Amino acid sequence: MAEMEVKSGGGHKGPGVKKSKKLSTRVDLTPMVDLGFLLITFFIFTTTLAEPTAMNLNMPKDTDKPDEVNKVKESGSLTLMLGKSNVIYYYFGSDPTKMQTSGYKDLRKIILDKKKSTPADDLYIIIKPDKDATYKNAVDVLDEMTINDVKRYSMIDPTPEEYKLIQQTEAAGGVQ
């Protein structure tokens, strides 16, 4: 493979002719292997094999007409307010003062419990990310809608009262 057979030319040389020393043609390939693997690592790190995926998001048109507004049954609504430091405040129905605190780990359970106890057509989840929520929080919650097959949900800003309530809770709970 890496060595070549070299036929010694003069087998029958006369006396007095110096026999030429046969040099080994074996090449040490170790540095070449090193180089090869170095380049491989380089290319693995610089290339992107995984293409980014995309999540579809369709937003409704903003409307001022009261008859075009979505109507939500109070019994079927779940409002999730996304606050600072990955905390979720949620309440059922339309009374924000009854809100409870939770985290993203328990979010699925809350949604599934609500889904089980509500007729499928009535379920409506309202997502209200506040000023301190991150983009990741919003994507996580939207993702949770896909995961749990929630058909009807919407994303809006919290009302000033709700925002105030969140801030009070955060101040009381010492959330940074």
Place this chain on the structure above:
Amino acid sequence: MGRAKIKRGSTNVDMTAMCDVAFLLLSFFILTGQFKPSEAVEVNPPNSVSNTHAPQKDAFLVSIDKDNRVFLNLTDDIKGDIWDELVAEKNMKVTSEDKKDFVATDFVGVPFSQLLQFIKISPEQQKNVKMPGIPTDSTNNELQAWISAAATAGTGKKLNFLIKGDNATKYPAFSSVIDAFKKNDIYKYNLVTNAEDVPEGTALYEESIRAQHEGK
């Protein structure tokens, strides 16, 4: 008694085979890999279970970095048209040289007032420029002008509006980008995310299992 002589084997390993493998792998990675496209800023998108690939053609990508700055990234196939449209809408005085510079620019992250100056810098140097981001506030919403130019320029084509936010991006920044789109009557977006496995036992998981069975 003569003890049998142990023949000392050579410790020289033939590296040829290993060398072959190394270079085979090397050529494989060179041929299949694509270089990471140059990015204006580092943006780490969140994960989602979505498994559709982000469109790469006719893409109008709005990136929001962790400091809530907004950048614009256009694919080459629509860049020229959008520039023409923007110049017409804004009544800017530009030369054909400017257009060439703009097409060579990978990303835009400056207000219109600095735009002509910015695109004159060579693409290699642009990465080192500290960019303030495209203004999206309600009084001076320049992103809206970009979108409007893109929507007009992309008439007849299906433009893909992509939004890529960082994990740490604050929600209001994302919301203002959405508002800029809404003002132009665009309601469908693709959020760029990293793929993630569907958690087991959930509704979506069961559906994907079912889909797999039906596909067989």
